[in-house]
Amino acid sequence: MATTKFKNAGSAETNPVENKVRKEIRVKVGPPGIARIVFLNSDGTEANSVKQFVNLSESDSFVDGKIVPNVYRAGNKIRLKVFFNKPGTYSFTVKCEPLDSNAQYTAGELARNPRFAYQKEQKSYTTGSDGSLALPLDDFFVGAAGNDKYVFRATDTRGVTVSTGILEVHRLIYYVELKMHSLTSCASSLALVEQVYAKHQIKLVKLPAVEMAYMPNIGYDDTETFETNARSAYSKSLAVEKQPHAVAIAYTGHLAVKQKNFRVRKSAAVGPGSAPVLITIAAEPDASGSIPEPYFLWHGLEPGERWFVSARFIKAGGSTVDAISIPVEKCTPLASNSAIPQQPNAVRIDVSALPLAIGKIYLVVNIVDRMRGGISFSGGNLICVCTKAWWSPFAPKTQNEVIIHELGHKMGMAANGSGKLPDKTVSWYDDAKGHRGNHCFYGLSATQARYDSDADLDGSKCVMYGATNDRSDFCLNCVPAVQKVDLSDGWDPF
Ligand SMILES: [Zn+2]
Ligand SMILES: [Zn+2]
Missing domain, CATH: 2.60.40 (Immunoglobulin-like)
Known part of the structure; x- marks a missing residue:
């Protein structure tokens, strides 16, 4: 037993060869894989x-x-x-x-x-x-x-x-701001725009802003001049190198649209000693007798503007040959709210210099048809945001919301489901139901004939609604679309 146990221990004289035997360690290599x-x-x-x-x-x-x-x-x-x-x-x-x-x-x-x-x-x-x-x-x-x-x-x-x-899908768009010379009302940050799009894996990368010529208002007649001015600034920007994945965001003062030659008339007693005649600028009462909302005169929006077109008095029973012109000096624009004198929606006419008579005053004026918050110019990479509306500054947050909306149009949001775009959403509507272009009525009933009343504005809950509604985010219906949309074509330079 003991001898067996110490069999190989050996003595000092014994070469303990057996103890040096090592078990060979082999790395096991399997088949190629x-x-x-x-x-x-x-x-x-x-x-x-x-x-x-x-x-x-x-x-x-x-x-x-x-x-x-x-x-x-x-x-x-x-x-x-x-x-x-x-x-x-x-x-x-x-x-x-x-x-x-x-x-x-x-x-x-x-x-x-x-x-x-x-x-x-x-x-x-x-x-x-x-x-x-x-x-x-x-x-x-x-x-x-x-x-x-x-x-x-x-x-x-x-x-x-x-x-x-994991491979995660992202999108990237560059933007350059075109800031009009001396226009101080531009939003200083588009952080909200960037945040909203980042949620949908659209990274907006800001390029250095460039300056463009000042224009206080852009109406239909000014569009060409505006685009020319904007293009001249854009062509000097880094966005040119990032085409077709760059968008230009231009800021302007107002985006008011003029309606020319709006006609109003009012019965009046005129002549020496007669009280001035106050004419509210509104359409005639409709069949129900309710008087439509007054319009604002085209006033305080651009230099050299002309709100006054003509004023005439025709006596009762008279015809146009009897018309007496009333000069502009006798006509004073009046604001319904004296705290906001820039918003005149009535005209006070001094009729004391006319011959004594009873008849009608016919007034022709240029008015504000509507104010736009922003525009997505079709067929290119230009959008425009106003920094003033109704003669008041447009808050930076609202400017951000307008940019989210207009960029949404550029990317094909609220699309009609044609071409390369995602399907139309269930809350889609177009001009036939109010506003201009394609929009989203999320928050309102699907059965409405129109979506452009004041109550609709309050009930709407998507940034792609057709009017500025203080919303900055895409609704539940629009989120899948903004995620699905294919941005690979980018945009041609405007
Ligand atoms: Zn829109
Ligand atoms: Zn929506």
Whole structure:
């Protein structure tokens, strides 16, 4: 027993050869197999999880090293590479898998715009002799929807699967502000605009602002001059290098629209000693007898403006040959609220210099048809926001809301579901039901004939409603659309 136990202990003289025997440690190497699938960076390094800016093209002009770290993060085509654990040529398959939370495009949407789709098909490959393969660029692409996530899986012939990290879909748009010389009422920050779009994975990147010529108001007649002035400023901005993914945001004073030659009449007794005649600028009472809201005179909006067109008096029973002109000096614009004298909606006429008579005064004036908060100019990358409305400053927050709305139009929000755009939402309406263009009535009943009453304004709950309603966010119906929308075409310069 004891002898057995110490059998190999040996003595000082014994060479204890048996104790030196080591068990050979062998690294067990299995058969060749798939090791990993990764996203590639443009410098050849590997990335595990990435943010992909799918609307951009694969161009260095969109790479800043931070937001877009390298050119392979731009575009909807995905650069992938697969590695095996040993050199040699091996077969494998790759599949792109969307996460369940991704946007669900309808069949109609997918039929209208191929950029809505991701590469669904599994593809088969063989590695190069080094046991790796960079997949052909055109093979895998992802959809347009912001916040969508994908994982790419590669499987070898033994059934072993490896996966990338998450690819998250983002969009990026540059903006440049065109600020009119000496216009001090522009919002100093568009942080709200940036925040609202960031929620939907649309990154708005601000470029240095440029100055343009001052225009106090832009009405229909001024549009061409405005665009010329804006273009001259824009052409000197960095936005030119970021086309077609750049939008110009111009600020102006008012965006009032003039209605020329508005006619009002009033019965009056005129002549020496007669009291001045007060004429409210409103349409004639309608069939129900209710008097429409008065209009404001075209006053205090632009230099050299003319609110007065003509005033005449015709005696009872007389005709136009009997008309007596009343000069502008006898006509004084009057505000209904003396605290806001810039808002005249009536005219006081001194009739004491006319011959004594009873008859009617016929007054023709230019009036404010309406005030617009902003404009999205069609067919280009220009939007415009007012910084004044109804002769008062437009709050910076409201300017932000208007920009969110007008940018929404640029991106195809409240779209009618045609062309490359997402489907029409259930709260969509157009001019036929009020306002100008396509908008969203979320918050109001789907059965209304119109959506442009004062009560509608209070009830509306989406930034894409047709009038400024103090909302900054997209509604539940518009959120899927702003996520789904394909921004890859960008915009032509205006
Ligand atoms: Zn609109
Ligand atoms: Zn909406």
